[in-house]
C-alpha cells in the first residue's frame with residue numbers, strides 16, 4: 006500500500022476548515038437552498054441572465070457550489086482560509102456600488118456597477134484556481150473580459166500597469182479595524198497581462214451573482230497566477246507608469262512577488278509549490294503545472310524574463 010508522506014497532506018488549518026464546511030453542506034442537503042435567501046448566509050441568490058459559454062473554459066469538472074462558497078480567503082472578513090468569510094459576510098451590501106477609473110486614461114470616469122458591466126457580454130469561464138497555500142479548485146466564473154473594459158477607457162502611452170483597489174469601509178469590513186493587512190487591499194497587473202484574453206472581471210459564479218464571500222459585486226480573476234492576485238470587491242482601477250506594490254508583497258516580500266505566476270519550480274519559503282490539494286481532497290497529490298496549466302496561452306508574456314527572480 007502506498008504510504009503518504011506528511012508533506013503531501015494539506016496543512017491543518019485547511020483540514021479543520023474543511024470539517025466546518027462539510028457541516029454546512031450537511032445542513033443544506035435537503036434542497037432548501039433555492040433562489041431565496043440562503044439559510045446559511047442570509048444572502049439572496051440571484052440568477053444572471055444572458056450568459057454565453059466561452060471556449061476558453063477548461064474541460065475539468067468544477068467543484069461544487071458549496072465548496073467554492075464555503076472555503077474562501079477574504080481578510081476583510083476573517084484572516085485565514087475557510088468558512089469564516091461566508092459566516093461573517095451576510096450583512097455586506099454589494100449594491101449600490103460604483104467603480105472609479107483614473108490615472109493615465111483618456112476617459113477617466115466613475116461608473117455605477119450596472120453601467121460598467123452593461124456594454125459587455127457576460128461569459129462563463131470555467132477556470133482552475135490555485136492558491137499560494139497549495140490548494141486548488143475549478144470554478145465556473147461569470148465575468149467580462151478585462152481587456153474590453155480597458156479598451157473602453159483608453160489608456161494613454163504612459164499607462165504601463167493597472168492597479169486595483171478593494172473597498173475601504175470599516176462599517177462593511179469588520180477586519181479593517183485591525184492591522185491584519187494594510188488596507189485597502191491593492192493588486193496590480195502589467196498592462197499586457199491585464200489585456201490578455203484569459204483575464205476577467207468576475208461578477209458571478211455558477212450562473213448566479215457573486216456571493217459576498219467570493220468578492221461581490223466584482224472581483225478580478227487571473228487564472229495563471231496565484232489566488233492572491235484575484236482582488237475582491239473592487240472600487241477603483243488606476244492606470245500608472247510604475248510597477249505597483251501589492252498588499253501581500255508589502256506584507257511578506259520574500260514569499261509574495263508582483264508577478265505571482267503559478268510556478269511549481271519556485272517554492273514558497275515555507276513549503277513546496279510542486280503539488281497541490283485539489284479540494285475537497287486533503288492531499289497534495291495533484292501536480293502543479295507551470296502557469297497553472299495556461300502556459301501555452303500566456304508564457305509569451307514573460308519571454309526573456311527570469312521567473313525565479315520575478316516570482
Ligand SMILES: Nc1nc2c(c(=O)[nH]1)N[C@H]1C(S)=C(S)[C@@H](COP(=O)(O)O)O[C@H]1N2
Nearest residue numbers: 077078079080136171190232233235236237
Ligand atoms: N480584497 C481581498 N481580495 C482577496 C483576498 C483578500 O483577503 N482580500 N484574498 C486573496 C486570496 S489569498 C485568495 S486565494 C483569493 C480567494 O478567492 P476565493 O475566496 O473566491 O476562492 O482571493 C484573493 N483576493
Ligand SMILES: [Mo]
Nearest residue numbers: 136137232233
Ligand atoms: Mo490565497
